[in-house]
Amino acid sequence: DIMRTNETRKLRLFLPRVVSSVKRKVCRMMHYPASQNYSHHRHRLVISLVLLLLLSPPSPRSIFKHDNSGGATFVSALKYCSADNDEGDIMNNGVCPDRNTCCATSQSTTSACITQTAKATDDGVCCSDNDNGIPTGCAPGFICSLLRNEHDDTMKEYVCEKDDSNEEEEEENKKSSDEESMEKQLRYHLCTLTKEQLGVVHGLSIQHPVRWSNLRSTTHNRKDVDQETSTTTSNLAYFSTMGSITSTSTISSHQSTRLILIVIHGSARNADDYLCSASVLPHLSRHEYDPNSILVLSPWFLAPTDTTNTTLSFPNNALKWNDVGPIAHTFRYGANDSFFNKISSYRAMDEMVETIMRNKDERFPLLERIVVVGHSAGGQFVQRWALTSSSNVWGDDLETHLQQQQRELDGLRQNENRHKNAVQLRAIVANSRSFAYLDARRFLNGTFQLPPKEMMHSCPGYDEWEWGLKPGGPLAVSYISNSLSSFHSKQQMIDRYMKRNVIYLAGAKDDTTVTASCEDDEFQGRSRLERSANFYAALNILSGERGESVRHVRLVVDGVGHDHTLMFQSDLGLEAIFGDLFLEEIEDELEIDVEEVEL
Numbered sequence: 001d002i003m004r005t006n007e008t009r010k011l012r013l014f015l016p017r018v019v020s021s022v023k024r025k026v027c028r029m030m031h032y033p034a035s036q037n038y039s040h041h042r043h044r045l046v047i048s049l050v051l052l053l054l055l056s057p058p059s060p061r062s063i064f065k066h067d068n069s070g071g072a073t074f075v076s077a078l079k080y081c082s083a084d085n086d087e088g089d090i091m092n093n094g095v096c097p098d099r100n101t102c103c104a105t106s107q108s109t110t111s112a113c114i115t116q117t118a119k120a121t122d123d124g125v126c127c128s129d130n131d132n133g134i135p136t137g138c139a140p141g142f143i144c145s146l147l148r149n150e151h152d153d154t155m156k157e158y159v160c161e162k163d164d165s166n167e168e169e170e171e172e173n174k175k176s177s178d179e180e181s182m183e184k185q186l187r188y189h190l191c192t193l194t195k196e197q198l199g200v201v202h203g204l205s206i207q208h209p210v211r212w213s214n215l216r217s218t219t220h221n222r223k224d225v226d227q228e229t230s231t232t233t234s235n236l237a238y239f240s241t242m243g244s245i246t247s248t249s250t251i252s253s254h255q256s257t258r259l260i261l262i263v264i265h266g267s268a269r270n271a272d273d274y275l276c277s278a279s280v281l282p283h284l285s286r287h288e289y290d291p292n293s294i295l296v297l298s299p300w301f302l303a304p305t306d307t308t309n310t311t312l313s314f315p316n317n318a319l320k321w322n323d324v325g326p327i328a329h330t331f332r333y334g335a336n337d338s339f340f341n342k343i344s345s346y347r348a349m350d351e352m353v354e355t356i357m358r359n360k361d362e363r364f365p366l367l368e369r370i371v372v373v374g375h376s377a378g379g380q381f382v383q384r385w386a387l388t389s390s391s392n393v394w395g396d397d398l399e400t401h402l403q404q405q406q407r408e409l410d411g412l413r414q415n416e417n418r419h420k421n422a423v424q425l426r427a428i429v430a431n432s433r434s435f436a437y438l439d440a441r442r443f444l445n446g447t448f449q450l451p452p453k454e455m456m457h458s459c460p461g462y463d464e465w466e467w468g469l470k471p472g473g474p475l476a477v478s479y480i481s482n483s484l485s486s487f488h489s490k491q492q493m494i495d496r497y498m499k500r501n502v503i504y505l506a507g508a509k510d511d512t513t514v515t516a517s518c519e520d521d522e523f524q525g526r527s528r529l530e531r532s533a534n535f536y537a538a539l540n541i542l543s544g545e546r547g548e549s550v551r552h553v554r555l556v557v558d559g560v561g562h563d564h565t566l567m568f569q570s571d572l573g574l575e576a577i578f579g580d581l582f583l584e585e586i587e588d589e590l591e592i593d594v595e596e597v598e599l
Helices: 011-030 039-055 167-176 219-223 271-279 345-358 377-388 401-409 453-458 478-485 490-499 528-545 564-569 571-578 583-590 594-598
Strands: 064-066 072-074 101-104 111-114 136-138 142-148 156-162 184-186 202-209 231-240 259-264 294-300 369-375 424-430 442-444 447-449 501-507 553-557
Touching: 111 136, 136 142, 184 564, 202 345, 231 271, 231 345, 259 271, 259 345, 259 377, 271 294, 271 564, 294 345, 345 369, 345 377, 369 377, 369 564, 369 571, 377 424, 377 478, 377 490, 424 564, 424 571, 442 528, 447 528, 478 490, 490 528, 501 528, 501 564, 501 571, 528 553, 553 571, 564 571
Parallel strands: 259 294, 259 369, 369 424, 424 501, 501 553
Antiparallel strands: 064 072, 101 111, 142 156, 156 184, 202 231, 231 294, 442 447
């Protein structure tokens, strides 16, 4: 069955070399030539091979351990931190996501992990001092620094300052980096997760109809199909800080959960790194939540190559989305999966929050809030999902005109009959490169207006999906068309979105010019920061035209560029996740002028 897939045909060449290598190693142990016929020594070879596996370090693509909840623990895909680094420092015996930098902790079996941004190639810098017991670190090119208030010695600021010790290297970095050089930035607060948290890919089961002609001619896929209903089950891959959200073995560990944080990765699809960064947030928050009452989930919107270029073990029929065509990273825009062509990435997100709510009474009886936060491509995903999702978890089921009239006649408020323990669903959009606008107007030369005809002729798709709500565009998305068709008019979808709990986070240093397409570059703004400001200003105008104030919130994080970890771990990032949604309460607590920050 393996040989039938195009991606793994190269194993025909790879496996004989592995067998030959193992044979030579075992034969050296048994003291006879590798060329000798070993059929008469089979029992000795079996014993030797067992010893070889037990005594030798595990090979990168060999041993796997499966759990009974659909996940799998891999032995060697993690970055093991037991080896010394280049400076000879011992990094303990913990694990980190791949491409992270390992740092030592006070626990001999635990390592702390410095995230790696998309463009970074060097290791980060481990800091020797902790912030309230949490290990810290800096990005490559920075050094650890501690700033004290000259009037109050107890006031300290843990920062990273630009390392000017190697001017030539610094100049080269400036040339190769798209981000503006910063003399000072916040420190990373480092995660310390276990092999079970970083090494298990869980699966969220999603049922869907299937045609027999869509199946490969393998017994594995065919036996998963229900013969009567012609349905099968696929799985959304995800990481978790507290195990599977469907396994009976984890019910007791979820009983005290009050907040579930779901983090959506960017175009690098580094879901393990996002889990790592977000797992620290409960310990940084100054709000009332006990860190043990917060569950962090990190869905993995796999590309077809992700399951072949890693040693991870995945749940059966893991969902994957095309990453190269017709546009890059199609999961961002709600595309259907690349194999069955049935499961939209947005439907997969609906299924995750709905699974949580279906099991609330038994598994999450204390749950108060679900927060879905995405950065960069993940931010694009969250904004468009929050706009188009019709999941009942939002609590704003579509009300017909007659139902609305009857409710008003009965003197009932819309929220009056909702369960008193309803769970709030909140969406946070961070450093998104583009947005799906709500009408055809755009900010051009400082004015919110319909583009001139010549602009529309030169870029006719500027208001089609993914940039607007008109049909068309490079990607046909059935989820979007189905969502729009469920309303009497597009305006109903817009009204629903405007009432949802959505927060936009923008890095003040994420102001580098980004170029991708005319729909982005000519109609939405120069940089991610500008595009975020333009979209939020458009929301204010749309709300004002209806005589309402915008419910959504936009916050700008000072001193941070295009960095998911620093965005989430900033004071405003923590407030967006754990704080209250209302503007006046955010303004009072953080002592900021929210109106000034927004505009």
